[in-house]
Amino acid sequence: MTESRSSSPAEYTWPERGHRRLIGKRLSRVDGPAKVSGKATYTYDVHRPGMLYGKILRSPYAHARIKSIDTSRAERMPGVKAVHIIQGPGTEIFWAGDEIVAVAAVDEPTAEDAIRSIRVEYEILPHLVIDTDPQRAGDMAKPTAEEIVGDPDAAFRQAEVVVEGVYGLPVITHCCLESHGLVAEWEDEENLLVHISTQAVSSIPNQMARPLGIPAGNIRVKMDHIGGGFGSKFSPDRWGIVAARLSKLAGGRPVKIMLERDAELMVAGARPSAYGRIKVGAKKDGTLLAWESTSWGTGGMGGGGRPPLPYIFEIPNQRKQHTAIMNHMGSARAWRAPNHPQACLLTMAALEDLAAELEMDPLDLFLKNIELTGRRAEIYRQELQIAADLIGWKTHWHPRGDQSHGPMKRGLGLAIHTWGGRGHASNCDLTIHPDGSVEIKLASQDLGTGTRTGITIVAAETLGLPMDRIKVMIGDSRYPASGPSGGSTTIGGVSSATRRAALDALDQLFAKVAPALNARPEDLEAVQGRIRVKGDPGRSMSWEQACATLGGMPLTVRGRNPGPGNLTSSGVGGVQMADVSVDVETGVVRINKMVAVQDCGLIIDMKTAESQCYGAMIMGIGYALYEEKIMDQLTGRMLNPNMEFYKLAGLGDVGELIVHMMTGPGYDERGVIGLGEPPVISPGAAISNAVANAIGVRVPFLPLTPDRVLEALHKKGGHHATH
Amino acid sequence: MRPIEYASPRTKEQAVRLLASTWGETAVLAGGTDLLSLLKDDVIAPRRLVNIKEIEELRGIAFDPRKGLRLGALVTIEELLDDPRVRQHYSALAEAAEGIRSPQIRNMGTVGGDLCQRPRCWYFRAGFGLLARDAQGRSLVLHGDNRYHAILGNEGPAYFVSPSSLAPPLIAYEARLRLFGPGGTREMPVQAFFRIPQSEEEREHDLRPNEIVTEILIPPPRGEASATYEVRQREALDWPLATASVALQMDGDRVTAARIVMGHVAPIPWLSPEAAQTLVNKTITEDVAQAAGEAAVRRARSLGRNGYKIQLARVAVKRAILRAVQGGAR
Structure with a gap:
């Protein structure tokens, strides 16, 4: 009888590159046919x-x-x-x-x-249902104490260039298609x-x-x-x-x-707003010196979150103050990467405005200051270069304001983001039946990210079986407890628990069959539906023969996360770039192309990982261009609790979307990290920056609707003859 | 449960007998694309629905080069788009129909329904009435959020915009409308069908509660240059922010007469003789089209948040004119 693997945690690892049959491949989701045929059951x-x-x-x-x-x-x-x-x-x-x-x-x-x-x-x-002006909130505004990092006063005095601007994004709703x-x-x-x-x-x-x-x-x-x-x-x-x-x-x-659609939009989800007056000081060569932000926002009576400012770039000298506005707009909920899209817009827009003031390419400004991003600096540098190649930055970027003839102005913009994503606590029971069938039970849930598929891939890879031999049962609280799907923690949690369960199950199975193969259990491997002796593939038995040795009793093994071995970790970075066209006579913004370059450790399924990025960009285009919980000052009600005036991007609105996942050495060994949230952080900032680059002026607030675009052009003054 | 009677007459005579003579009692069901949302949002609560889809004579598209185009009220948007004669001779109409981006609405929605659909004003749809007043009688539109409301014909008390996609091109082509009621058939220019209500008891149409739209008659093509241009925020299903349909009678390069109609800018489709007048005896250039756009919005005024729509209407007119003379080129 072999020892339990838990005594040797080093053995709980992911298969090496070159030994992965399924992990990291572009595999279709196992429940895709059920979903597209309408057989999948929703609540x-x-x-x-x-x-x-x-x-x-x-x-x-x-x-x-x-x-x-x-x-x-x-x-x-x-x-x-x-x-x-x-x-x-x-x-x-x-x-x-x-x-x-x-x-x-x-x-x-x-x-x-x-x-x-x-x-x-x-x-x-x-009632108070306005959030754009803290002055109007009276004692419903809850200012926090000012925070100082370094010596901002001295740094601003030292700065050769200082830019100041106001930016913001309104409360939006989750608008789940299933209420x-x-x-x-x-x-x-x-x-x-x-x-x-x-x-x-x-x-x-x-x-x-x-x-x-x-x-x-x-x-x-x-x-x-x-x-x-x-x-x-x-x-x-x-x-x-x-x-x-x-x-x-x-x-x-x-x-x-x-919930009815109107209730879904009114009460079942809202992302806090965020606005900020931002001041950035830099040297003429673009070196960032000083940051000052006075920010505010609302999450209804809860006041809302506080965006982490400045975002990613740890500018050495900072003065920051935030005011939470309590009001009657309805309570907020976590929205995909809470506080990050807000912080990203406020920061990346200010930095892009600084680049414009310096007459510098913002890509160069970002690279110039990349060390301020901390330990992921080298990853960002690589990602920025890949994204720039994919969108044709060097060819298509121009100094702020497209000078070409005609009303259609084209521009490029960029943003970077970060997120955690360590796997959550998860338990699963993996059962190998004497007939060779395998089932895995856990009280997790598939948010649409492909959780069943990820579990299936990990189990099939580990047991040397085809994916269709694995039955995954989730979505029942009677199964072993698994964490909530929040914070991009699910894939790291369930894949780690599954890997451990499958490795332990294999150990027990190897112990059963080793005598018959005249080998030691630790010399066995499970490959291509067979249990065989490593280095001597002639000595083998089929998976079914091996499982038959279990006799009448199925083998059930509990897998856990956290557990021995480093199967998951935290911390990802991503870069997005947007290519937009703006009709300066109508203020209508169209997305030509968007590029997402994203790292997330070891990727279990390339296809569903890419899908997360595609979906996030589409959702991001929605909040960049269309989405706003419009509150009526008179009645205090939401005016657009419907999908007619609460607008989401349609197929014709998203342009060409390109996803590049960072993989290979330096990435895979970090283990599995979640991806649901990070790629939705950058679109608002990248698109806002692209619009500024196109039309030559910042549209301060999302969504970038025609009225706001025209107003910004109007303030800039006489940009086009017809205005 | 609140009961609703459902009647499905086979003739227009039966249909009008099933309709009450006061508003609110009964409602006409054709494509239902608007009616069902009005029912679900509790904006209306009729005791009887009269389904007119079984009335054969309300169907069909007929074209005769000398008589023109006849559209039965039940012709769907999709049927309109699929008809090559419509596209060939009445491009402004086909382009307006293309702006209805939902396949479901194209398949179910009818041309009669497009003309009869109720405004999308968010106060109206929330139950504050067509004129959108609060309990104190204040206009919610004037004091509230009017970003999608009227910039023309907005002297009050109505501030909503006409939602019809097809009325602007139909009016540009000088189409006529036939209604059928207890007193028989009435016929009128499409533009006369629309009116700005002056009280909550009035409607935005000259349609009596027991009348139905039966057909639309468009004069024979006279070789006009015509086009529709919609300013829309989304390519996906979305209400346009401003539209313009133009029909230009040409003598060579010279405009001899013009009809310019804007949509989504006023409580009714907005015919602009001022804009049309600027084109007469002119050859269309960018500047001429621009001047027509300026004339079209000369009397426009912002209600506070919808000033941007003045610019959008101006551009819609300019671009529709340019598109018309460029032969419908996009």
Whole structure:
């Protein structure tokens, strides 16, 4: 019997380059056919016997106190099975769309009728739904203390060039194409079954247990597929608890609540805004000396996050102050790389403006100061050069302001970003059955990033089997617990746990079959569906023969992360460049091309990794050009809680997208690192910089809509004859 | 559950008998691309829907070089786009239809529905009424966010913009519209069909509650140079920010008469005789087109946040004129 591998952690490694049959190859996702054929089941598709439909009455006011609620008509309505007051009289409401009363009825129209029949009296209170001016926020503005690094006053005096500008980006929403929601049902008095669209299968039971007063172990959570989360789906949310309560009131019948599109945009996700007055001082050769930022932003009543400024470039002398504005725009949630897209825009736009002032190519400015990026400086240098080649920077870049004839002006812009992405805590059970079949169970979830595919690749690679021999079962809280999918931590977590489980399982299998092969277990390897003696491939048996030695008892091995061996780590960098055309007569911006160059350690599946970058660029084009949670100052409501005026990029809007993943020596040995977030950080800044390069003036705020572009041109003055 | 009756008549006579004589009671269902969102957003709550898709005589495209083009009200946007005669003789109409970027809407939406669809004003769609007033009677548009609202014909009380894609080219071609109601057939120029409501009781159309649009008649082509230009933020499905359709009667290089109609700039499709007048007896150049654009927006005014649309309308007119004389070149 061999020793457990845990006594020799050095053996828990990824296969060397040249010994990878599947890892790092461009492989199609295993659930692709199910998704494109419509067979994949999303929470929205869950229909349970006897299921009721829950609907929620929401506050039309951004700030109010509930005076009275009359649900009597709803309660008498035929087909209404449960009415639950979520926030009762006396409660203060802090944003429009907040939940007041929920009902469950036999069908959606009845539930809607019941909601319409409920009478709520409000005392309307003054609201604040503006975030562009901290002065207007009064005592709702919460300034933090000034932070000083080095000697900014001396550094600005020493600077030969100082530029100052205001930049910002508004609150946007997550706009998940599958809205938030769930189906909750009591299987008996004590046990709850929940199908929910979530990023956190393993942690939902615990979050629901306390409010419902039952042990977490009595709650089972399931999810097969999700239509987007982006950081907005970690919690069961108030409506999740409400669905369970409605189900209880209705005798345990399943209750489905999926948010309407308007609610999804109003209350189920918002990225904090960020604005900043930025001052940068430098030498004439571009050496960065000093940074000063006065920034502000809102995340609703929570105030929002604080962008890490200056972003990536550790300018030696800094003065920084941030003000969080509390207001009635609705609460914020983590949005793909929280605080980073904001910090990236504020920093990269200021640096590009500095380059323009210095009449310097911003690529040269970035390279000049690349050591300020710290330990990844050399990686950024390589990535900048690759990106420049891919977009034709040297050919197409020109000093600020395209001087060519005609209204279409072309420009290039760039930005760089960073992220962590270490694998999260993850457990999995890998079972080898005596018939040779293999299954892996873990309570993880696939956010659309290809989690099932990654697990399958790692198990198949390790066990020497084809991918279709591996059955991956995720999305059930009864499986071994695995971390929430946030912070780009999933692939590192699940692939490390899977690798360890598969290596341990192989060790146990080798021990079983070694005598039959007349070899020591440590001399065996699993290759191409066979167990064979290393260096003597003639001495082998098929995988099936080997598994048959297990007898009647399947072999189950628990894999864990963290664990022995360095299979995952943290810290990535990326560079993006954008090539845009701007119609200076209409202010319309079109993306010609975007390039993403990204490192993320050892890549498990090149295809799904590239897909993350493509998707992130498309999402980034959305917030660069179109997206804004438009709040009405008069009514305090969101004016565009729909996909008509909350605009996302369509196929015709994204241009040519190029992805280059950094791989090979220097990258692979870092282990597996997550990728979901980093590539969405740079697009706003890169596109904003490209537009400035095209039209010769900074458009200070995202999204870069025609009105803003025209206004910037107008302020610049008389740029084109027709204005 | 709030019940809705569903009627599916086979003739237009049956259809109008099923329609109530006051607004709100009943609603006409053709493509449904707007009606369903109005129902779901609770903007309307009729007790009966009258599906007119079973009425055969409302279908079909007919073209005769001497009589012109006849479009049944139920002709879909896709059918319009697929018809080579439309593209050949009425390019401004085909170009406007191309601006409707959703295949689903092209397949379901009808030309009659395009003319009858309700405005997209976000206050109207949120239940504040067509004229968008709050409980104190204040105009939400004037005091709120009017970035997508009218720059012409915006003296009040209506500030929304006409959402029709096809009305501007139809008006440019001097098309006429036939309606059918209890009193029989009414016919009018398309431009007369649109009106600026003066009270919440009025509508943006001269359509009575128990009338339906039956057909659209476009005069025979007179060799005009015509085009539509849309300023749109997205290539994907998106409402244009401003559009212009032009039809120019030419004598060689010289314009003898012109029709210029802007869309998405006013509560009605906005016919600009001032702009047209600047073209008469001129040969189209960039400067001439530019001058027409200037004339088209001379009376435009910003409501506060929509001043940029004045520039967009000016450019739309200029570019539509240039596109028309360049033979529809993009």
